[in-house]
Amino acid sequence: MNDLTLNEDQRDALQEIANIGMGKAGAALAELLGAFVTLSVPGIKLVNAAQLKAELLGRDMAGDAPSPVRQAFQSDISGEAIVLFGKDGREELEELMGYDDADVNSESEALSDIANLLVGACVRSVFEQLGRNLSFSRPSFVPAAVLQQALSGEQFDRWDVALLLEVRFTLERGGFVAQLVMLLPETAIRKMKHALEQFLQAL
Numbered sequence: 001m002n003d004l005t006l007n008e009d010q011r012d013a014l015q016e017i018a019n020i021g022m023g024k025a026g027a028a029l030a031e032l033l034g035a036f037v038t039l040s041v042p043g044i045k046l047v048n049a050a051q052l053k054a055e056l057l058g059r060d061m062a063g064d065a066p067s068p069v070r071q072a073f074q075s076d077i078s079g080e081a082i083v084l085f086g087k088d089g090r091e092e093l094e095e096l097m098g099y100d101d102a103d104v105n106s107e108s109e110a111l112s113d114i115a116n117l118l119v120g121a122c123v124r125s126v127f128e129q130l131g132r133n134l135s136f137s138r139p140s141f142v143p144a145a146v147l148q149q150a151l152s153g154e155q156f157d158r159w160d161v162a163l164l165l166e167v168r169f170t171l172e173r174g175g176f177v178a179q180l181v182m183l184l185p186e187t188a189i190r191k192m193k194h195a196l197e198q199f200l201q202a203l
Contacts, residue, residue: 004161004189005046010196014126014165017199018042021125022167025180028121029114029169033096040168046189047164053148055164056082056181066107068147069115072137073123077130077191079184081123082147083115089176096171108141115139118180122167126182130195163189 006014022039030037047055056068065087072080090107097110116139127134165182184192 004163004186004193006044006163006193006196009200010193011044013196013200014044014192015042017126017129018044018122018165018167020129021122022169022180024125025118025121025167026169028117029178032114032117033093033171035096036172038170038172040166040170043164043166045164045166047162049160049162052162052164052183055166056084056147065144066111067141067143069112069139070142070147071115071119071139073119073127073134074136075127075132075134077127077132077184077188077195079182079188081119082142082181082183083118084179084181085111086175086177086179089171089173092171092173092175112139112141114178118169118178122180123182126165130199132195161186161189163192 019042022042026037026039045051045055066085068085069083070080071082072078093107093110097106119139120136124134163184167180169178169180170176
């Protein structure tokens with residue numbers, strides 16, 4: 001796992017690149033909702049499978065929170081983006097998006113639009129700065145229980161080691177929270193390290 005760890009220069013570069021990407025995503029979300037959006041400092045972690053499950057299925061995203069949205073992306077560096085929503089702030093979102101709490105379809109559509117916007121703006125920006133073009137799968141809702149089962153299943157062996165890039169977006173009243181997580185498996189981490197070295201050498 002040590003050979004997959006980003007050195008200080010690589011980590012700083014990725015954090016700066018992610019900052020630019022999340023700024024674009026935050027601006028797009030603010031425009032969509034007509035509300036001020038607060039952004040966290042991007043978190044970058046190298047995690048094992050158990051840590052990954054704990055991070056993705058944390059306590060503040062549990063309970064009656066909306067289902068996470070999962071979207072794969074492909075280039076020579078491929079991975080997954082997952083957007084998790086907090087269980088609070090639905091009233092704020094209803095007001096901003098103009099639907100009521102009985103309108104489940106409208107809420108799902110709104111959350112899907114928000115997830116698609118965040119992933120498209122942030123992840124695409126990160127990879128464009130590294131000179132990569134991306135293609136995306138269609139976003140899909142994945143119930144937390146299904147996500148937990150998938151992360152425990154053999155088909156997710158690729159996540160034995162993962163690079164986790166995490167950003168939190170909070171609306172102005174602080175109720176609605178969206179957490180964007182970009183995941184890279186081991187093979188992609190090695191390619192990401194190489195891409196970051198190329199980026200640094202070109203500065």
